[in-house]
Amino acid sequence: MSGIQSHSQNSPQSLLAKAEKLVRETGKGVIRGLYKYWATTYDGMLVRRLGYRAPELVAAALAERMADGEQTVLDVGCGTGLTAKALLALRQDTIDGIDFSPEMLERAREKGLYRDLVRADVTKPLPLPDASYDAAISSGLFTHGHVGSEAIPHILAAIKPSGLFGFTVYWKVWQRAGFARMLDELTASGRIEVLHHSQESHFRVLKGQQVHTLVVRVNAAAG
Numbered sequence: 001m002s003g004i005q006s007h008s009q010n011s012p013q014s015l016l017a018k019a020e021k022l023v024r025e026t027g028k029g030v031i032r033g034l035y036k037y038w039a040t041t042y043d044g045m046l047v048r049r050l051g052y053r054a055p056e057l058v059a060a061a062l063a064e065r066m067a068d069g070e071q072t073v074l075d076v077g078c079g080t081g082l083t084a085k086a087l088l089a090l091r092q093d094t095i096d097g098i099d100f101s102p103e104m105l106e107r108a109r110e111k112g113l114y115r116d117l118v119r120a121d122v123t124k125p126l127p128l129p130d131a132s133y134d135a136a137i138s139s140g141l142f143t144h145g146h147v148g149s150e151a152i153p154h155i156l157a158a159i160k161p162s163g164l165f166g167f168t169v170y171w172k173v174w175q176r177a178g179f180a181r182m183l184d185e186l187t188a189s190g191r192i193e194v195l196h197h198s199q200e201s202h203f204r205v206l207k208g209q210q211v212h213t214l215v216v217r218v219n220a221a222a223g
C-alpha cells in the first residue's frame, strides 16, 4: 500500500486503505474480530466520512423490481442495519437480518428496524426455513476477505420461487471470488434470471471504488 503514506492520516483515502489492509491481513476466522471493534464506529466512518452508498444502490435497484405491498425480506450480512434503513426509506416491508457478528447485530437491534435478527455464518446452510422470504438483500458482504460466491446457493434457498435477491459485489472480487462464474452457471441452469446489473462507485467521496449491483429473480430449485 505505497499510496497510504501520501494521504494525510485521517483522510477518507487513508481510512479506507487502512480498513482494506486490515481486512486483507485478517483471515476468515478472525474477520469477526474486525467487526467486534468496528461496530461502534462503522456508521460514522463509512457513511459520514466516506459517503458509503452501497445500501442505497441495492435498495433502489431491488425496490424498483419488487411487487407492491408489504413483503418479507432477509438482509444478509446486515451489519449495523444500513441496508434495511435504505430499503425502508423506499418501501414498507418486514425485514429480518442475519450476520455472524454479535456486535454488529447489537447495533442493528438498537435501530429497531428488524422483526428478527439471526446470528449465523452465511457460508454454511442458513438456519432458516427454505423458501420463506419474498426477497433477500445484501450490501458490503461480498468483498475482500469476507464472503465468496459459495454463500449464494444458501441465500437463494431461503427465497420463495419468483422472489428476488438484490446484492452488491465489490468489483475486485467479482472474478477472483467466483461471482461471475457462479452467476453464469445459475443463469444457464435456469435457477436465476438476472434482472439488473450495473457497476458504479459505492462511495460518494472515493469515486474510484466500485461495486457491481445485481437483482436476480429466483426460480424453483430443480428436483
Ligand SMILES: C[S@@+](CC[C@H](N)C(=O)[O-])C[C@H]1O[C@@H](n2cnc3c(N)ncnc32)[C@H](O)[C@@H]1O
Residues within 6 Å of the ligand: 031, 032, 035, 054, 055, 076, 077, 078, 079, 080, 081, 082, 083, 098, 099, 100, 101, 104, 120, 121, 122, 123, 138, 139, 140, 141, 146, 147
Ligand atoms: C461491510 S459490512 C456490511 C454491513 C451492511 N450490509 C452494510 O452495507 O453496511 C459486512 C458484514 O458482513 C458480516 N459478515 C462477514 N462475513 C460473514 C459471514 N461469513 N457470515 C455472516 N456475516 C458475515 C460482517 O459481520 C459485517 O457485519
